[in-house]
Amino acid sequence: MDPAAPPPKRRGPARLADPRPLFEDTSATGASPGRGFGAPPPPPSASAAASSSSAAFGAPAAFLSEPVSSLAAAYGSSLASHVEGNLCRWLPVGRLKYYFAVDSVYVGRKLRLLLFPFRHPDWQVRYQQDTPVAPRFDVNAPDLYIPAMAFLTYILLAGLALGTQNRFSPDSLGLVASSALAWLLLEVLSVLLSLYLVTVSTDLTPIDLLAFAGYKYVGMIVGLLAGLLLGRAGYYAALSWCCLSSFIFTIRTLRLKLLWDASAEGVLGPILGVFSGIFVGILGFFWI
Amino acid sequence: MAFTLYSLLQASLLIVNAVAVLHEERFLRHVGWGSDQGIGGFGEEPGIKAQLTNLIRSIRTVMRVPLIALNSITIVLLLLFG
Numbered sequence: 001m002d003p004a005a006p007p008p009k010r011r012g013p014a015r016l017a018d019p020r021p022l023f024e025d026t027s028a029t030g031a032s033p034g035r036g037f038g039a040p041p042p043p044p045s046a047s048a049a050a051s052s053s054s055a056a057f058g059a060p061a062a063f064l065s066e067p068v069s070s071l072a073a074a075y076g077s078s079l080a081s082h083v084e085g086n087l088c089r090w091l092p093v094g095r096l097k098y099y100f101a102v103d104s105v106y107v108g109r110k111l112r113l114l115l116f117p118f119r120h121p122d123w124q125v126r127y128q129q130d131t132p133v134a135p136r137f138d139v140n141a142p143d144l145y146i147p148a149m150a151f152l153t154y155i156l157l158a159g160l161a162l163g164t165q166n167r168f169s170p171d172s173l174g175l176v177a178s179s180a181l182a183w184l185l186l187e188v189l190s191v192l193l194s195l196y197l198v199t200v201s202t203d204l205t206p207i208d209l210l211a212f213a214g215y216k217y218v219g220m221i222v223g224l225l226a227g228l229l230l231g232r233a234g235y236y237a238a239l240s241w242c243c244l245s246s247f248i249f250t251i252r253t254l255r256l257k258l259l260w261d262a263s264a265e266g267v268l269g270p271i272l273g274v275f276s277g278i279f280v281g282i283l284g285f286f287w288i
Numbered sequence: 289m290a291f292t293l294y295s296l297l298q299a300s301l302l303i304v305n306a307v308a309v310l311h312e313e314r315f316l317r318h319v320g321w322g323s324d325q326g327i328g329g330f331g332e333e334p335g336i337k338a339q340l341t342n343l344i345r346s347i348r349t350v351m352r353v354p355l356i357a358l359n360s361i362t363i364v365l366l367l368l369f370g
Contacts, residue, residue, distance in 0.1 A: 181293055196343070
C-alpha cells in the first residue's frame with residue numbers, strides 16, 4: 001500500500017504539465033451555436049471531428065518530411081483530382097450544394113416542423129426568380145442535411161438498441177445500414193413509379209424525393225429513443241405520433257408541389273405510395 | 289428483417305428479366321394490355337393502364353441488350369462466388 005501510493009502522486013503533476021496540446025481548442029471559434037429542439041447533435045460532432053482531425057495532422061508532421069511519403073502524398077493528390085474531375089461529370093454537385101446550405105436555426109425549425117406540423121400556417125416554398133430559395137432562408141424548402149444526419153444517427157442508435165438486447169455484433173451494424181439504405185431506395189423508386197403512372201406534373205426532382213423520404217428517419221429516431229427510455233408503451237406511443245406527424249407533414253408539403261388539374265382521381269397514387277413507404281419503412285425496423 | 293441492398297439488386301434484376309421475357313401476344317392481349325391495342329386518343333390524358341402498357345413496352349425495348357450483359361455478369365459472379 002505504502003510503496004504504491006507515492007508513485008501515482010508523483011507522476012500525476014508531471015503528466016498534467018505536458019506542454020504539447022492534444023486537442024485544438026475550438027470552443028472560442030463559436031463552433032457550437034444554439035441547438036434547436038431535440039437535435040441529434042451535429043455541431044458537437046462536427047467540432048469533435050475537426051479537433052480529432054487536427055490532432056491527427058498535428059502529430060505526424062515529422063512523418064511527412066520523408067521522401068517516400070511525399071511521393072505518396074503526390075500520388076494521393078493526383079488521384080483525388082482525377083476522382084473529383086470524374087465526379088463533377090456524373091454527380092450534379094452544384095445542385096447538391098443547394099441542399100446542404102443550412103444553418104442551425106433552419107435545422108431547429110425544421111425539426112420542430114417535422115414533429116409538430118399541426119400549427120404551421122404557410123407551407124409554400126419561397127422562390128427567387130424561378131429557383132427555390134436556399135434552405136437557410138426558407139423553412140419549407142427540402143434539404144439533404146437533416147436526412148443524412150438522421151440516417152446515420154438512426155444506424156448508430158439501432159446498434160445501441162441491439163446492444164441493450166444483447167443482440168449486437170459488428171456485422172449487424174452493417175446489416176442495419178444496408179437494410180435501411182435498401183428501404184430508402186425502394187421507397188424513392190416506388191414514389192417515382194407512382195408519380196410516373198399517375199402523370200402528375202410536378203417539379204419534384206428525385207433528390208427532393210430522397211430528402212422527403214429521409215425526413216421520416218427523424219421520427220424513427222424519436223421512436224427508438226422513447227422505446228429505449230420508456231419501454232414498449234413509449235415506443236408505440238412515440239411511433240404512432242411520429243407516423244401521424246410525418247403523414248401530415250408529407251401531405252401538406254406535397255400538396256403544393258404536385259400540380260394537378262381538377263380531376264382528383266390521381267391524388268391517391270403518389271400519396272399512397274409515400275404513405276405505404278412510411279408505414280413499411282417503420283414496420284421494417286420493428287424489433288423492440 | 290435482413291433486407292439488404294444485395295437482395296434489392298437481385299429482386300430488381302429478376303423483375304426486369306420477367307418483364308422482358310413477357311410475351312405480349314399470348315398474355316397481355318387477354319388482359320387488354322397489348323401494345324397495339326388502342327392506347328387512347330392523342331389529346332387526352334393517358335390513364336394508368338396506358339402508362340403501365342407504355343412502361344412495359346419501353347422496358348422491353350430498352351433493357352433487352354443491357355439485360356444480356358447483366359445476366360451474363362451475374363451468372364459468372366454467382367458461379368465464382370456462390
